[in-house]
Amino acid sequence: MEREFQFNAMPKTKQFDETEVLVKAREVFSVKGYNGTSMDDLVNATGLSRSSIYDTFGDKHGLFLKSLSHYCTSQGDELQNLCAKTDSPKKKIRAIFDYTLKSILTDKERKGCLMVNVSMELNAVDRDVAAISLANMEDMEQTFSALVKEGQAKGEISKKFSPKALGRLLYSNLMGLRVSGMNRPEPDALKEIVKLALSILDE
Amino acid sequence: MEREFQFNAMPKTKQFDETEVLVKAREVFSVKGYNGTSMDDLVNATGLSRSSIYDTFGDKHGLFLKSLSHYCTSQGDELQNLCAKTDSPKKKIRAIFDYTLKSILTDKERKGCLMVNVSMELNAVDRDVAAISLANMEDMEQTFSALVKEGQAKGEISKKFSPKALGRLLYSNLMGLRVSGMNRPEPDALKEIVKLALSILDE
């Protein structure tokens, strides 16, 4: 009897969702920092075995970078969604600050923001992180400055300063909020910081 | 012959200046982070032997905390000196921002500020660091708010917002400046951030 050549015997498929793993990993990295997180921590947090992690992400640094990038884009998407909810550029800016505020105040483990945390931890020694962090900064500044430009055109936002300069200030303020919130996540104080920070947009 | 009991045979004295060691250690911790810094790094940077470090500072964490505290107080003194150079509260505030700006722009290794760096790296897992960082924040806020109050009394600073609220915003802005500066230490952009951040003090 003639036996056919066998194609395509299919293997076991991955038993986990890569995105979920990236989220779990991000949470650990946020709490313990990059160098404070061990592979053991990651195995425990993700529920994967060492082999699966290495097979899928290469090594610790690879998993970390994927985790950071995923956080970056998913946060970007989140901001897009927020902005879609109103037509007013000024309200969009406020929504971004309120969202950050809320994420600080609901963060019971004091994880903070992975982007800020690891940028402060690693910028001087990790070019990959420095590049991602810089790109994120410029993206945020650009987003803010476009919103300011639009808001100024609509007359919602004071024309006293240029969109570019205000974009930079708003990013800087958002980072200041994260640092303040990490040190003392007190609602009233943080809300007041946002209020004053955004007052520069008014006449 | 009667032999007297012998007191006080004096030992070898320390061959190094403790403060200098704390400064060298701080530089390493700033660049590599707490968990990224090994005892080997510290031995190399300080020039001391392991024994001397352990004899003098207890352990790595002890050296780190002393280093952080020393940075904190020496930076506090520095700000006092700056403020002593003028009678104008508003100029004192500006001097603090300009000093920070200068320290960012002359920081060729991108060390950043140890206080901010380790606060972001360790706040969630190290109560000592969290306490020091919080104390530093409240101290700075208090300094700023006192200056604002004085400036408002002198008519130099707008009375639109309370000293307390402005104190918090100014601290937050200073932290934002450090984060922005870590990501992109570009003089013009940072100077503009300071300019806009301080514009809230004007009428």
Add this chain to the structure above:
DNA sequence: ATTTATTTGGAACATTCATTCCGATATACA
């Protein structure tokens, strides 16, 4: 059920880590 390719768990590995220890050295006073 068999085959195939991959995942998976856990042991094993070499390295690096913080810390300890000891002999030698060096200082200040008698």
Add this chain to the structure above:
DNA sequence: TGTATATCGGAATGAATGTTCCAAATAAAT
């Protein structure tokens, strides 16, 4: 000068680290 005592250098230690490896388990197609 001699002695007491702390510092110092470097080897030694044991735990923890990131990574590799292999046998067993497993899913998909035959």
